[in-house]
Amino acid sequence: xxxxxxxxxxxxxxxxxxxxxxxxxxxxxxxxxxxxxxxxxxxxxxxxxxxxxxxxxxxxxxxxxxxxxxxxxxxxxxxxxxxxxxxxxxxxxxxxxxxxxxxxxxxxxxxxxxxx
Numbered sequence: 001x002x003x004x005x006x007x008x009x010x011x012x013x014x015x016x017x018x019x020x021x022x023x024x025x026x027x028x029x030x031x032x033x034x035x036x037x038x039x040x041x042x043x044x045x046x047x048x049x050x051x052x053x054x055x056x057x058x059x060x061x062x063x064x065x066x067x068x069x070x071x072x073x074x075x076x077x078x079x080x081x082x083x084x085x086x087x088x089x090x091x092x093x094x095x096x097x098x099x100x101x102x103x104x105x106x107x108x109x110x111x112x113x114x115x116x
Contacts (some may be wrong), residue, residue, distance in 0.1 A: 028067030
């Protein structure tokens with residue numbers, strides 16, 4: 001069990017977690033190549049913040065998230081990961097992530113991404 005990271009603050013909470021929540025959070029919020037322990041951890045989602053709120057940006061964010069989370073499948077920690085998005089064109093888009101871990105349990109995560 002790991003200490004839980006709050007997706008709202010980025011700080012540890014007092015709770016423990018046995019899900020892939022921390023791994024998903026770290027992979028989505030860390031710029032690719034900047035993680036101190038492994039340069040392959042991270043995503044290109046930070047580049048989306050400079051993009052205009054166009055439909056293609058939602059597809060790009062989905063692709064970046066899928067690429068960032070693929071190592072969880074490759075190393076056997078997850079069986080399946082699906083990424084969808086909702087883009088209300090109000091300056092943000094919401095990534096909807098479903099992760100099925102190695103035990104077969106499915107967890108849902110939401111990750112906001114700011115756009116111009």
